[in-house]
Amino acid sequence: xxxVLKEENNDLVMYFEGRLDxxxxxxxxxxxxxxxxxxGHDIILDCSKMDYISSAGLRIFLSILKSAKPKGDHVYIxxxxxxxxxxxxxxxxxxxxxxx
Amino acid sequence: xxxxxxxxLHGESLIQQYRELLPTLKQLAQEANKQLRxxxxxxxxxxxxIEYRIKSENSLIGKLELKGAKYKSIEDVTDLVGLRVIxxxxxxxxxxxxxxxxxxxxxxxxxxxxxxxxxxxxxxYNSLHYICRLKTGGPRxxxxxxxxxxxxxxxxxxxxxxxNDVKIPDEFIRQFNRLAGMLELIxxxxxxxxxxxxxxxxxxxxxxxxxxxxxxxxxxxxxxxxLELHPFDRLNRRIAAVNQAEIYHASLMPFLSLLESFGLxxxxxxxxxxxxxxxxxxxxxxxxxALTDLDILSSSAALLYLSMVHVLKxxxxxxxxxxxxxxxxxxxxxxxxLADLMFEQAxxxxxxxxxxxxxxGK
Numbered sequence: 001x002x003x004v005l006k007e008e009n010n011d012l013v014m015y016f017e018g019r020l021d022x023x024x025x026x027x028x029x030x031x032x033x034x035x036x037x038x039x040g041h042d043i044i045l046d047c048s049k050m051d052y053i054s055s056a057g058l059r060i061f062l063s064i065l066k067s068a069k070p071k072g073d074h075v076y077i078x079x080x081x082x083x084x085x086x087x088x089x090x091x092x093x094x095x096x097x098x099x100x
Numbered sequence: 101x102x103x104x105x106x107x108x109l110h111g112e113s114l115i116q117q118y119r120e121l122l123p124t125l126k127q128l129a130q131e132a133n134k135q136l137r138x139x140x141x142x143x144x145x146x147x148x149x150i151e152y153r154i155k156s157e158n159s160l161i162g163k164l165e166l167k168g169a170k171y172k173s174i175e176d177v178t179d180l181v182g183l184r185v186i187x188x189x190x191x192x193x194x195x196x197x198x199x200x201x202x203x204x205x206x207x208x209x210x211x212x213x214x215x216x217x218x219x220x221x222x223x224x225y226n227s228l229h230y231i232c233r234l235k236t237g238g239p240r241x242x243x244x245x246x247x248x249x250x251x252x253x254x255x256x257x258x259x260x261x262x263x264n265d266v267k268i269p270d271e272f273i274r275q276f277n278r279l280a281g282m283l284e285l286i287x288x289x290x291x292x293x294x295x296x297x298x299x300x301x302x303x304x305x306x307x308x309x310x311x312x313x314x315x316x317x318x319x320x321x322x323x324x325x326x327l328e329l330h331p332f333d334r335l336n337r338r339i340a341a342v343n344q345a346e347i348y349h350a351s352l353m354p355f356l357s358l359l360e361s362f363g364l365x366x367x368x369x370x371x372x373x374x375x376x377x378x379x380x381x382x383x384x385x386x387x388x389x390a391l392t393d394l395d396i397l398s399s400s401a402a403l404l405y406l407s408m409v410h411v412l413k414x415x416x417x418x419x420x421x422x423x424x425x426x427x428x429x430x431x432x433x434x435x436x437x438l439a440d441l442m443f444e445q446a447x448x449x450x451x452x453x454x455x456x457x458x459x460x461g462k
């Protein structure tokens with residue numbers, strides 16, 4: 001999985017490309033660390049090029065949400081495919097995130 | 101602005117003492133503020149504001165001009181440091197006072213409860229003033245305790261210069277008194293309302309505890325109490341067991357409006373909604389999750405699957421499912437896709453065949 005972090009219009013945008021599964025989770029965990037340390041920026045997780053998300057990926061997204069919420073920052077998930085949206089729906093996480 | 105030259109020699113000497121004492125006063129203000137804040141926090145007393153100030157030199161000069169002879173030394177001026185606590189309710193003024201008695205030494209001869217000074221037919225500046233000293237010693241300071249409305253009164257009174265040298269016509273004094281009386285009445289009513297609401301919450305908690313759920317109307321307060329019984333845990337654990345999933349805690353309060361949209365009026369209705377739909381909700385969840393290795397689940401999953409089954413059993417079909425997602429997630433076209441997904445999966449389940457006529461994909 002490839003990740004790229006950019007600052008766009010005062011938002012922090014993380015682009016994901018490929019499969020976010022157990023194999024890539026450790027690397028992605030490190031890549032998203034700056035998102036958790038940031039403050040005063042909304043976070044956009046751009047999943048337009050993400051092919052798959054596993055439980056490990058959900059946990060990473062939840063950890064980003066958990067660190068952003070107390071700071072008053074929003075976490076948006078952008079461009080997810082229907083199959084990934086279905087994962088959020090099946091596990092009941094569909095109302096925790098804001099989708100763009 | 102008042103010049104020190106307007107003071108007599110004694111007054112000037114007091115001002116000099118004040119200047120020398122200033123660093124001590126600053127430390128005292130900070131320490132008194134810290135001690136009081138800490139004590140209030142320990143007792144879970146939330147107030148609208150705690151503020152402190154050190155009397156400015158100009159303000160002191162003004163005071164000494166009027167009654168300088170009254171003070172032998174600067175330490176006789178008891179309001180060089182002032183703390184003010186503004187509470188929400190009248191009874192909290194007494195609680196703050198009780199805590200202040202514990203934290204500070206109170207000079208009872210100088211302290212005054214202005215709330216008790218009024219004539220039976222007058223209103224106005226209702227505030228409790230204590231003259232205090234830190235337990236470790238040092239200069240005295242003034243602690244004012246009042247409600248937010250008492251604060252409004254005294255701030256406006258100060259702003260309008262009600263107590264200046266010009267004699268105010270009786271009709272304006274009467275207007276002030278009418279407003280003060282009204283504020284006192286409102287303060288009392290707020291306190292009374294709080295007591296009534298606290299009693300109501302206790303009654304609801306007791307009804308919920310005793311399982312008399314039909315008698316409890318569904319509202320934000322009662323639903324919150326009901327959630328303390330963890331009514332969705334059993335189904336969540338059952339669903340989680342499908343993939344030995346971890347359950348991630350999420351607030352269920354956002355689902356209240358969804359339950360209300362189903363026409364559920366009491367906690368008894370919510371309990372029936374759970375009892376009548378749990379097995380089918382489990383089957384629906386199973387049909388989705390068993391085909392995956394997803395081992396994390398939101399604690400809202402049970403409520404979500406229950407809602408879907410309820411809607412489908414009531415003949416809501418695909419449109420009804422979309423409305424669920426619109427309600428909890430905001431309206432979007434993507435919700436239509438989720439509704440399709442859930443609807444297609446549900447079609448394979450037995451409860452749908454019992455309601456076939458009303459669930460033919462409308």
